[in-house]
Amino acid sequence: xxxxxxxxxxxxxxxxxxxxxxxxxxxxxxxxxxxxxxxxxxxxxxxxxxxxxxxxxxxxxxxxxxxxxxxxxxxxxxxxxxxxxxxxxxxxxxxxxxxxxxxxxxxxxxxxxxxxxxxxxxxxxxxxxxxxxxxxxxxxxxxxxxxxxxxxxxxxxxxxxxxxxxxxxxxxxxxxxxxxxxxxxxxxxxxxxxxxxxxxxxxxxxxxxxxxxxxxxxxxxxxxxxxxxxxxxxxxxxxxxxxxxxxxxxxxxxxxxxxxxxxxxxxxxxxxxxxxxxxxxxxxxxxxxxxxxxxxxxxxxxxxxxxxxxxxxxxxxxxxxxxxxxxxxxxxxxxxxxxxxxxxxxxxxxxxxxxxxxxxxxxxxxxxxxxxxxxxxxxxxxxxxxxxxxxxxxxxxxxxxxxxxxxxxxxxxxxxxxxxxxxxxxxxxxxxxxxxxxxxxxxxxxxxxxxxxxxxxxxxxxxxxxxxxxxxxxxxxxxxxxxxxxxxxxxxxxxxxxxxxxxxxxxxxxxxxxxxxxxxxxxxxxxxxxxxxxxxxxxxxxxxxxxxxxxxxxxxxxxxxxxxxxxxxxxxxxxxxxxxxxxxxxxxxxxxxxxxxxxxxxxxxxxxxxxxxx
Amino acid sequence: xxxxxxxxxxxxxxxxxxxxxxxxxxxxxxxxxxxxxxxxxxxxxxxxxxxxxxxxxxxxxxxxxxxxxxxxxxxxxxxxxxxxxxxxxxxxxxxxxxxxxxxxxxxxxxxxxxxxxxxxxxxxxxxxxxxxxxxxxxxxxxxxxxxxxxxxxxxxxxxxxxxxxxxxxxxxxxxxxxxxxxxxxxxxxxxxxxxxxxxxxxxxxxxxxxxxxxxxxxxxxxxxxxxxxxxxxxxxxxxxxxxxxxxxxxxxxxxxxxxxxxxxxxxxxxxxxxxxxxxxxxxxxxxxxxxxxxxxxxxxxxxxxxxxxxxxxxxxxxxxxxxxxxxxxxxxxxxxxxxxxxxxxxxxxxxxxxxxxxx
Numbered sequence: 001x002x003x004x005x006x007x008x009x010x011x012x013x014x015x016x017x018x019x020x021x022x023x024x025x026x027x028x029x030x031x032x033x034x035x036x037x038x039x040x041x042x043x044x045x046x047x048x049x050x051x052x053x054x055x056x057x058x059x060x061x062x063x064x065x066x067x068x069x070x071x072x073x074x075x076x077x078x079x080x081x082x083x084x085x086x087x088x089x090x091x092x093x094x095x096x097x098x099x100x101x102x103x104x105x106x107x108x109x110x111x112x113x114x115x116x117x118x119x120x121x122x123x124x125x126x127x128x129x130x131x132x133x134x135x136x137x138x139x140x141x142x143x144x145x146x147x148x149x150x151x152x153x154x155x156x157x158x159x160x161x162x163x164x165x166x167x168x169x170x171x172x173x174x175x176x177x178x179x180x181x182x183x184x185x186x187x188x189x190x191x192x193x194x195x196x197x198x199x200x201x202x203x204x205x206x207x208x209x210x211x212x213x214x215x216x217x218x219x220x221x222x223x224x225x226x227x228x229x230x231x232x233x234x235x236x237x238x239x240x241x242x243x244x245x246x247x248x249x250x251x252x253x254x255x256x257x258x259x260x261x262x263x264x265x266x267x268x269x270x271x272x273x274x275x276x277x278x279x280x281x282x283x284x285x286x287x288x289x290x291x292x293x294x295x296x297x298x299x300x301x302x303x304x305x306x307x308x309x310x311x312x313x314x315x316x317x318x319x320x321x322x323x324x325x326x327x328x329x330x331x332x333x334x335x336x337x338x339x340x341x342x343x344x345x346x347x348x349x350x351x352x353x354x355x356x357x358x359x360x361x362x363x364x365x366x367x368x369x370x371x372x373x374x375x376x377x378x379x380x381x382x383x384x385x386x387x388x389x390x391x392x393x394x395x396x397x398x399x400x401x402x403x404x405x406x407x408x409x410x411x412x413x414x415x416x417x418x419x420x421x422x423x424x425x426x427x428x429x430x431x432x433x434x435x436x437x438x439x440x441x442x443x444x445x446x447x448x449x450x451x452x453x454x455x456x457x458x459x460x461x462x463x464x465x466x467x468x469x470x471x472x473x474x475x476x477x478x479x480x481x482x483x484x485x486x487x488x489x490x491x492x493x494x495x496x497x498x499x500x501x502x503x504x505x506x507x508x509x510x511x512x513x514x515x516x517x518x519x520x521x522x523x524x525x526x527x528x529x530x531x532x533x534x535x536x537x538x539x540x541x542x543x544x545x546x547x548x549x550x551x552x553x554x555x556x557x558x559x560x561x562x563x564x565x566x567x568x569x570x571x572x573x574x575x576x577x578x579x580x581x582x583x584x585x586x587x588x589x590x591x592x593x594x595x596x597x598x599x600x601x602x603x604x605x606x607x608x609x610x611x612x613x614x
Numbered sequence: 615x616x617x618x619x620x621x622x623x624x625x626x627x628x629x630x631x632x633x634x635x636x637x638x639x640x641x642x643x644x645x646x647x648x649x650x651x652x653x654x655x656x657x658x659x660x661x662x663x664x665x666x667x668x669x670x671x672x673x674x675x676x677x678x679x680x681x682x683x684x685x686x687x688x689x690x691x692x693x694x695x696x697x698x699x700x701x702x703x704x705x706x707x708x709x710x711x712x713x714x715x716x717x718x719x720x721x722x723x724x725x726x727x728x729x730x731x732x733x734x735x736x737x738x739x740x741x742x743x744x745x746x747x748x749x750x751x752x753x754x755x756x757x758x759x760x761x762x763x764x765x766x767x768x769x770x771x772x773x774x775x776x777x778x779x780x781x782x783x784x785x786x787x788x789x790x791x792x793x794x795x796x797x798x799x800x801x802x803x804x805x806x807x808x809x810x811x812x813x814x815x816x817x818x819x820x821x822x823x824x825x826x827x828x829x830x831x832x833x834x835x836x837x838x839x840x841x842x843x844x845x846x847x848x849x850x851x852x853x854x855x856x857x858x859x860x861x862x863x864x865x866x867x868x869x870x871x872x873x874x875x876x877x878x879x880x881x882x883x884x885x886x887x888x889x890x891x892x893x894x895x896x897x898x899x900x901x902x903x904x905x906x907x908x909x910x911x912x913x914x915x916x917x918x919x920x921x922x923x924x925x926x927x928x929x930x931x932x933x934x935x936x937x938x939x940x941x942x943x944x945x946x947x948x949x950x951x952x953x954x955x956x957x958x959x960x961x962x963x964x965x966x967x968x969x970x971x972x973x
Binding site: 026035 | 646778874897913931932933
């Protein structure tokens with residue numbers, strides 16, 4: 001019974017198709033036959049130019065310019081080997097061009113036009129144009145190519161475009177990409193793909209029976225992609241990248257009032273232009289195998305222990321903690337080591353003989369470890385986690401590019417979920433930013449911005465405005481902020497800022513080297529993150545350790561302390577000490593932003609001990 | 615040749631053979647007389663027939679025993695596709711296993727009817743309301759995964775197959791009407807969840823001229839191809855729409871347009887009749903099946919085959935939105951051929967093993 005109903009439905013629906021076919025093929029046949037004849041007119045897509053990416057001063061970071069490309073439609077070619085040989089006599093074809101072409105030849109349909117060479121010189125293009133009648137299946141095309149005029153500058157923020165691949169082809173609306181071969185793959189190019197893309201135009205072209213164009217009938221102009229105006233300052237970016245030089249590291253400079261990203265540095269960089277038309281395997285291999293890992297976005301994904309920079313935030317925790325429990329006004333004895341009750345294990349201070357009697361101010365100024373061991377053990381890991389969370393640790397900052405890492409904000413519950421036990425020692429080392437706690441440079445700069453911006457943390461924004469290429473109408477990307485830090489008393493923020501200022505402006509401060517001659521006040525904190533642990537009873541001697549295992553140098557700061565304009569985080573991998581390796585870079589950034597000048601490396605401070613800190 | 619001993623259903627076998635022959639002609643023409651494409655299509659058909667004959671040797675009880683496992687494996691593969699897709703940041707329908715690449719959603723076209731038949735046949739028919747609800751969930755979960763890829767066409771197809779299996783099991787009419795009203799009520803919600811381009815396709819179906827370069831262009835060009843074919847057609851290899859490349863995806867999703875242009879109304883009606891014959895023959899196998907599992911499975915497979923070609927041809931003649939569902943057996947592209955032919959293998963197994971039991 002049910003089966004016959006189903007059979008009946010099949011019959012009826014098939015009849016419906018048959019009726020529709022009769023309608024199309026008999027009743028409307030004349031109409032469609034005419035259309036088929038008239039189908040000598042075909043729409044050809046005109047790809048729009050992709051939107052420019054400009055820095056805050058209008059410096060071009062990414063543009064599109066027309067290039068001649070040499071393309072081949074394989075199905076029209078009788079003897080590919082012969083043709084390639086002939087073409088080789090007209091234009092230069094390198095081995096890597098050939099390799100790329102052969103790869104496409106294997107993967108793409110034979111009727112598609114495949115690129116053999118791009119960026120032909122005018123002379124080469126002319127030579128091909130003259131010979132074209134004898135070159136069956138060869139096409140000379142003018143195409144727009146993405147170009148990054150400053151090469152590797154800010155590549156980790158910009159990203160790059162590349163050929164549309166199979167997976168993307170499935171995902172995108174193909175009609176929006178007609179006549180286009182590229183799509184944003186990474187960074188801003190991917191995150192702002194929609195506004196950058198523009199709208200494809202088309203012209204109706206009359207063709208003969210073989211499909212060759214005869215004349216244009218109608219033209220709908222493409223709409224150019226929108227212009228991205230960044231908060232980033234290319235000059236500042238270049239200054240930092242140059243300063244870091246061959247060192248591996250990351251620097252983030254934020255405007256704490258808006259979250260605008262002034263500099264987004266991860267070194268080493270690489271040249272995004274090589275990715276645009278598909279990177280050749282040898283170059284790609286060498287990038288992958290490079291021990292400095294240039295492809296890694298250290299600013300966005302770098303996994304670093306914050307080291308002593310975490311004392312900034314724990315210092316605020318000390319101010320905020322109930323004075324019954326931990327009174328920051330009391331002085332703590334620092335004998336140079338700390339032991340947990342019932343244990344013989346010594347947690348050492350970076351200064352072998354200790355700092356003597358220290359208050360919170362001195363503990364931050366001189367980066368005393370013992371003080372913060374004691375603080376961490378007193379308030380406990382859960383309270384530390386609760387306190388650090390609103391600063392954005394362990395979560396994405398919400399920057400406007402994809403693929404950001406969350407870092408790790410550990411707690412006993414977090415370890416329990418991973419079937420691991422929380423050891424008392426982990427609480428101790430959390431006080432100095434070691435152990436499982438993992439942060440990214442972007443998180444550090446953003447957390448520092450929260451302090452600079454009176455407790456309100458901004459979401460980092462690379463893009464300042466999206467501008468229409470034709471009307472120049474701008475849509476400003478409005479700053480976004482996280483909920484205010486849940487502080488008991490806001491006075492504590494200024495108190496903390498004063499202690500942080502002592503780091504750079506007093507002789508015992510670990511960053512006195514950059515503060516003593518600064519014409520404005522710097523609030524900052526140095527840090528040194530261990531890469532290799534030092535065994536009990538041993539001392540760490542930088543000169544005895546291979547470079548890869550040397551400590552990472554960190555510095556986080558904002559300035560001017562009374563009216564913050566810039567927050568900076570600096571990490572120099574295996575750089576040694578935060579005060580000597582990382583802080584001078586931050587100083588350069590602040591000089592640039594606040595004084596508008598590029599300074600030479602500052603001379604050593606009189607009497608300053610640059611090899612301070614942990 | 616003793617078809618019975620070889621577990622071959624004679625009428626299905628011959629009908630499929632004719633269909634395969636026509637498909638090679640159509641693919642050759644639609645690909646722009648590309649011999650290599652026609653040859654590779656033939657090889658896939660050959661593989662498809664081999665798989666069908668192999669599957670036909672397996673006794674239905676074995677399918678029944680393995681149904682839940684196949685379903686679970688299919689589900690896991692769908693999840694895997696989604697996970698891989700997230701990493702790749704985009705729609706992913708494919709899984710790569712070394713050199714072999716395939717679409718897990720295709721497996722579901724087999725695994726879902728098998729699972730539902732297995733589940734429903736474990737108790738008396740007609741099923742209780744509780745079993746019906748569980749059945750709906752079984753059908754909805756893989757469909758949701760497939761829709762998430764996003765592949766709305768296949769998702770709708772898989773879900774429809776599940777729903778019809780439930781219908782065959784003896785769902786009461788009252789419930790059917792209720793479900794249909796629920797679906798109608800859910801439409802605005804579905805609309806909200808659709809991607810922009812999916813909405814776009816549905817809108818352009820209503821007014822193809824609105825987007826002459828995008829999806830409307832496909833519909834217009836495909837209707838021109840079909841309509842200009844007329845009563846007798848333009849003759850084999852004379853499809854100007856395909857050869858001047860006005861027709862997109864001529865060899866795959868729009869192969870029927872090429873066929874209709876070249877062979878006219880006569881050819882299209884013959885092809886339609888052939889498809890209907892195969893679907894009805896499959897239905898008849900369901901009718902004769904001896905146990906509940908075989909009957910439900912055969913019915914489900916028959917319906918999924920029917921809806922595959924109905925949706926595809928409906929799309930080509932402009933009465934359904936363009937969803938990118940291939941025409942079974944005819945379309946160039948290997949993944950679906952193997953699953954379609956396995957389905958016929960199962961049908962033949964159900965048909966031929968039955969008679970042996972009778973003897």
